Amino acid sequence: MRAVADSLERAAMLTLHNVLRLASEYFRPRARPVEELSIEEARLRLEQQGALVFDCNLAEDYARRHLPGARHVGIDPPSRAQLPADRGAVLIFYCSARFCLSSHMAAREAVRLGYHRVCVMPDGIRSWAAAGFPLWRVEEAETADMAVS
Secondary structure, rough: OHHHHHHHHHHHHHHHHHHHHHHHHHHOOOOOOOOOOOOOHHHHHHHHHHEEEEEEEHHHHHHEEOOOOOEEEEOOOHHHHOOOOOOOOEEEEEEEOOOOOOHHHHHHHHHHHHOOOOOOOOOOOHHHHOOOOEEEEEHHHHHHHHOOO
């Protein structure tokens, strides 16, 4: 019973966190718009243009599943250190699903930091998985990184 209560409390806190972030975004002046990609468009950019992909979910969700090659930045906007040195790189941000705002917040922060090829995949990992596109777990990502080294 305690686990259920803890899960509900966590969900409520995340919901409140997202509502507050949405409110702050609504009243903030807009920077250059960020391009929205469908899951199919995102997959093509990853395959054909070597885009870098960033996961804006909680750490435990990232560990459970993420897009191949995704770097975890979490639910708060990324720091400069979490992004590539090349400000001309194609960056794609995603979170869990369309209702999640973390990817939009991260993409706007990347634009603010001077990146100009910034995209968001608003349908998120849930739609990616539902389409049958490949997913990695943390163990698979570490194995792939070791094979590249």
